[in-house]
Amino acid sequence: MDARPLLERIALALERAELDAVLIGNAAAALQGAPVTTVDVDFMFRKSPAGLRKLRRVADELGAVVLRPYYPASELFRVVDDAAGLQADFMARVDGVRSFEALRARATRLRLGGHTLLVARLEDVIRSKRAAGRPRDRAVLPVLEAVLREKQRQGSQGEA
Amino acid sequence: MRSRGKAAKGKRETTPRPAGLDALRAESDRHHLDQIRRLLARPMAERTHFLRKRVPGGGSHV
Numbered sequence: 001m002d003a004r005p006l007l008e009r010i011a012l013a014l015e016r017a018e019l020d021a022v023l024i025g026n027a028a029a030a031l032q033g034a035p036v037t038t039v040d041v042d043f044m045f046r047k048s049p050a051g052l053r054k055l056r057r058v059a060d061e062l063g064a065v066v067l068r069p070y071y072p073a074s075e076l077f078r079v080v081d082d083a084a085g086l087q088a089d090f091m092a093r094v095d096g097v098r099s100f101e102a103l104r105a106r107a108t109r110l111r112l113g114g115h116t117l118l119v120a121r122l123e124d125v126i127r128s129k130r131a132a133g134r135p136r137d138r139a140v141l142p143v144l145e146a147v148l149r150e151k152q153r154q155g156s157q158g159e160a
Numbered sequence: 161m162r163s164r165g166k167a168a169k170g171k172r173e174t175t176p177r178p179a180g181l182d183a184l185r186a187e188s189d190r191h192h193l194d195q196i197r198r199l200l201a202r203p204m205a206e207r208t209h210f211l212r213k214r215v216p217g218g219g220s221h222v
Contacts, residue, residue, distance in 0.1 A: 001209070001211040001212065001213055001222060002208050002211065003208045003210055003211040004205075004208040006211065007208065026210070027210065027211075030207060030208075031204050031207050031208070031210075032204070032207075033196065033199045033200040033204075033207060034196075034199070035192075035195050035196060035199060036210065037210045037212045037222055038212060039211070039212045039213070039214055039220050085213060085214070108204070110204050110205060111205065112205055119204070143192075146192070146193070146196060147196050147199075147200070150193065150196050150197065150200060151200060154200065
């Protein structure tokens with residue numbers, strides 16, 4: 001399925017809510033050129049009272065609700081609209097990512113439908129999957145590392 | 161057509177299994193790299209066909 005319509009909606013909602021968020025996970029890896037798929041999109045964001053207000057505004061813009069499926073064990077906020085098949089996870093902490101600011105500074109700016117989406121660099125996605133260490137993360141690492149080697153060989157870092 | 165007897169069949173030449181598997185692996189790796197190169201040749205905004213849709217009862221499809 002083409003994720004573009006969903007990503008455009010999310011990018012617009014993030015812009016309107018003025019929420020800083022960086023796309024991570026397999027969605028980011030796919031945009032960076034990896035032949036991987038995913039059922040949802042994951043973001044890292046700066047969790048603060050203002051950030052949480054903005055996240056609620058993002059959900060409103062998308063006609064979705066915010067759930068906390070793993071409360072209190074995890075600071076994951078799930079923006080869900082089952083009817084539209086929308087699931088976007090927003091995380092304040094990501095394994096292998098020391099700071100949101102550093103992740104954001106290194107992210108690639110992707111223009112979609114007149115809006116900008118920040119996409120984590122492949123190196124950051126690889127680092128977070130190595131740190132998470134779940135079987136499904138370990139399974140996809142060879143693919144991501146192959147893509148990174150090819151990108152480095154082609155010298156095409158930082159494209160948008 | 162008359163079938164040949166057992167004695168006349170002779171020994172069949174077969175590729176040793178490890179060498180055959182190695183060749184398959186090399187071909188698979190080559191295709192994989194081709195797939196990566198095709199994706200990298202596209203602009204990022206065109207690499208958006210990655211979403212799977214959940215199906216009722218579990219599982220998902222592209």
